[in-house]
Amino acid sequence: MHPTALADAKFAELVEQKTDGRIKIEIYSNGSLYRSEIGCLWALKKGDIAFTRVSGLHFCASVPQSKILMFPNVFKNSDHLKRVLNSEIGENILKSIETADLGMIGLCFYDVGARSFFFKNEVSSIDDIVGKKIRVPFCDIVFDMTKMLGAEPVKIFDPRQTYDAFIEGKIVGTENFISIFGAQKWCGLTPYWVRDHHQHIPDILLASQQNLNQLSESDLKIIKECAKEAQEFEMKKWQNYEFVVEKILMDSGCKLIEFKESDILKIKKIKEEIYEKYAVGYEDVLKKIQQMETEN
Secondary structure (H helix, E strand, C coil): CCHHHHHHHHHHHHHHHHCCCCCCCCCCCCCCCCCCHHHHHHHHHHCCCCEEEEEHHHHCCCCHHHHHHHCCCCCCCHHHHHHHHCCHHHHHHHHHHHCCCCCEEEEEEECCCCEEEEECCCCCCHHHHCCCEEEECCCHHHHHHHHHCCCEEEECCCHHHHHHHHHCCCCCEEEEEHHHHHCHHHHHHCCEEEEEEEECCCEEEEEEHHHHCCCCHHHHHHHHHHHHHHHHHHHHHHHHHHHHHHHHHHHCCCEEECCCHHHHHHHHHHHHHHHHHHCCCCHHHHHHHHHHHHCC
């Protein structure tokens, strides 16, 4: 089972235990309630569901403080990401979700790994993706980064729609975190894996403000404490899971492609251009994140 699903179950278990059974959370996974994360967010805002977990990408526009999470290569690895999310920076992002008048509260973060590019046909350098149609999520930072690489970004969020776009020939590449591609159907469809780790965007566990407003202060505190415990649980589970998925990809016939040094330099230049455009007003935060790279 995916670490995020295990963590959701752990969160529900902890809440039930610490409220002596007064609060029970029912888990519905694999799109059994709503087909997309956007559908979950709408339901959360209306109070139709109490909790959901979605990609941090959804807040790229609505919560400006969160865009720091979308910057390319801003996190060296999972340990660096964890330090930042557990710091004042992470707490401020969660608080910003609550104060953004979205009808939801950010509870914690889950690590879902670094993002890479996957292609239908073989590529060996950045030059090979120039002019190619590549699926990207609805986030201007990812869109601009892909366009700067010379590709033609196509905005699609839902994995099901992405799969259909491949089948219909509308795209030849996509970017996402690797666990999405552990399934056999994806390995056969996008067998060329460019492991550039261009972004490391966490998932966010959210609560309905409407639902939580009905709770006492003591129960609200318990909910938030349980979420933090679930975050720690998930991040430990993720450490091993990522290696398992990488092995599945390789065993399924995926070909790992590492860009050469000249391509890495081009990507570095693009990263700097993205920072220059999007980090305005967040220069101090970016500097703090960079300083936390080597902290223990």
